[in-house]
Amino acid sequence: IPRKFPHDFLFGAASASYQVEGAANEDGKGPTNWDVFSKIPGKTFEGTNGDIAVDHYHRYKEDIRLMAEMGLESYRFSVSWARILPDGDGSINEKGLEFYNNLIDECLKYGIVPFVTLYHWDLPMALEKDGGWTNKRTAEAFVKYADICFRSFGDRVKHWITFNETVMFCGLGYLKGAHPPGIQNDEKKYFQATHHVFYAHAKAVETYKSLKQYGEIGITHVFLPAYSVDDTEENLRAAEHANAYETHWYYDPILKGEYPPYVVKHLEEKGWTPDWTDEELDMLKRNADHNDFIGLNYYQPIRVEKNHEAVSSIEHSRETSTLVPGSPSFDGFYRTVKMDDKTYTKWGWEISPQGFLDGLHMLKARYGDVKMYVTENGLGDEDPIIAGEIVDIPRIKYIEEHLKVIKKAISQGINLKGYYAWSAIDLLSWLNGYKKQYGFIYVDHKNGLNRKKKLSFHWYRQIIETRGEE
Ligand code: BGP
Numbered sequence: 205i206p207r208k209f210p211h212d213f214l215f216g217a218a219s220a221s222y223q224v225e226g227a228a229n230e231d232g233k234g235p236t237n238w239d240v241f242s243k244i245p246g247k248t249f250e251g252t253n254g255d256i257a258v259d260h261y262h263r264y265k266e267d268i269r270l271m272a273e274m275g276l277e278s279y280r281f282s283v284s285w286a287r288i289l290p291d292g293d294g295s296i297n298e299k300g301l302e303f304y305n306n307l308i309d310e311c312l313k314y315g316i317v318p319f320v321t322l323y324h325w326d327l328p329m330a331l332e333k334d335g336g337w338t339n340k341r342t343a344e345a346f347v348k349y350a351d352i353c354f355r356s357f358g359d360r361v362k363h364w365i366t367f368n369e370t371v372m373f374c375g376l377g378y379l380k381g382a383h384p385p386g387i388q389n390d391e392k393k394y395f396q397a398t399h400h401v402f403y404a405h406a407k408a409v410e411t412y413k414s415l416k417q418y419g420e421i422g423i424t425h426v427f428l429p430a431y432s433v434d435d436t437e438e439n440l441r442a443a444e445h446a447n448a449y450e451t452h453w454y455y456d457p458i459l460k461g462e463y464p465p466y467v468v469k470h471l472e473e474k475g476w477t478p479d480w481t482d483e484e485l486d487m488l489k490r491n492a493d494h495n496d497f498i499g500l501n502y503y504q505p506i507r508v509e510k511n512h513e514a515v516s517s518i519e520h521s522r523e524t525s526t527l528v529p530g531s532p533s534f535d536g537f538y539r540t541v542k543m544d545d546k547t548y549t550k551w552g553w554e555i556s557p558q559g560f561l562d563g564l565h566m567l568k569a570r571y572g573d574v575k576m577y578v579t580e581n582g583l584g585d586e587d588p589i590i591a592g593e594i595v596d597i598p599r600i601k602y603i604e605e606h607l608k609v610i611k612k613a614i615s616q617g618i619n620l621k622g623y624y625a626w627s628a629i630d631l632l633s634w635l636n637g638y639k640k641q642y643g644f645i646y647v648d649h650k651n652g653l654n655r656k657k658k659l660s661f662h663w664y665r666q667i668i669e670t671r672g673e674e
Contacts, residue, residue, distance in 0.1 A: 228253075322366050338396045504559065
């Protein structure tokens with residue numbers, strides 16, 4: 205294993221609009237699905253919402269200055285669609301463009317590379333009302349919105365992610381009911397929504413390439429490599445199912461340009477096949493060679509066994525991960541389980557750097573040498589405060605161990621080009637409010653949202669400075 209990371213490997217950190225910006229009703233921004241969903245009693249932890257979040261909208265200059273001080277080479281953030289197009293598909297809000305122009309320029313001022321996600325879950329409410337991702341209109345509107353972003357920011361932004369974690373917003377939205385639009389167990393809608401996302405992605409990539417801006421564009425998935433809990437045939441089979449549903453369904457249409465045949469067959473049997481046209485399927489095919497990279501959000505692997513009874517989605521509590529978002533829960537299929545000999549975070553997410561290494565090899569075996577970025581990885585914790593200092597040693601340990609396996613993976617020929625810790629700054633966790641922290645920068649909610657550097661801030665600066673030298 206080399207002592208240092210390659211010179212062109214990007215060290216970054218990430219955020220997402222709804223989780224940091226706040227200013228939910230300012231400067232012409234339209235309402236989003238999350239603005240509405242988070243106000244429904246019982247949907248979020250203690251009713252927390254992103255109305256103010258950590259006020260990044262007003263404090264971005266201070267935040268970017270801190271990121272620069274940390275030595276961050278790149279900042280991954282998302283654009284809120286409803287700031288640019290308040291109705292999702294209509295007239296442009298100049299103030300929205302202005303905010304992101306300023307944010308981008310502020311990054312560039314310090315030499316921080318902006319890595320921009322176009323969709324990190326906050327959908328303009330007008331589109332959600334119209335069926336959201338189950339309606340093709342949303343996909344077409346997304347492509348127009350993406351085109352506006354490319355034309356407005358593409359002279360300075362050279363790294364684009366279309367979507368963040370399709371399995372999450374579709375799975376939690378249409379199977380588990382834990383994200384908007386809050387629908388449970390509707391497999392037909394779930395698969396339909398994912399199909400529209402893949403189509404929108406492919407069309408946005410085509411649009412981007414036609415503009416000849418010579419940057420790169422890809423999509424980000426949450427990567428949940430599945431292990432069987434044991435070597436029994438039924439559980440090995442369950443793990444195959446899990447990988448097919450959690451991974452192949454999401455990467456095949458992007459990288460192979462077609463859906464995995466055995467899942468398609470299964471959907472036919474169940475009556476869950478999305479309505480798709482030849483034009484849409486052709487679009488996926490055409491796009492297969494045009495993706496520049498794949499973003500991976502890796503937090504944990506999953507351990508699965510055969511499901512011997514249908515598990516209600518209600519059991520998918522926000523505190524645990526007893527079921528994964530893309531798993532239709534029916535008798536005879538698969539379910540995730542916790543194992544006594546594994547280590548978990550306070551929120552029940554398994555800590556397994558090895559799981560990532562194994563998973564990366566699994567991806568390479570199926571998809572070849574595609575370029576990849578780790579677009580999220582990090583530890584959600586209630587950080588210890590000792591004598592006024594945020595001593596987030598478990599986070600340092602977590603990131604350190606993951607960086608080690610990433611370095612190893614690169615030396616084994618995995619084409620990884622960057623690492624974005626989740627998150628740059630403490631932010632709103634979708635379902636866990638501000639209790640679950642991820643940042644290098646602490647935000648004091650009792651004290652005017654003041655920023656403070658955590659121990660990990662200094663540690664990460666050192667890592668970047670020495671390029672992870674061991
Ligand atoms: C990913 C999302 C992020 C972030 C992260 C941590 O799935 O892309 O937006 O929320 O998970 O999740 P949580 O806040 O639930 O711990």
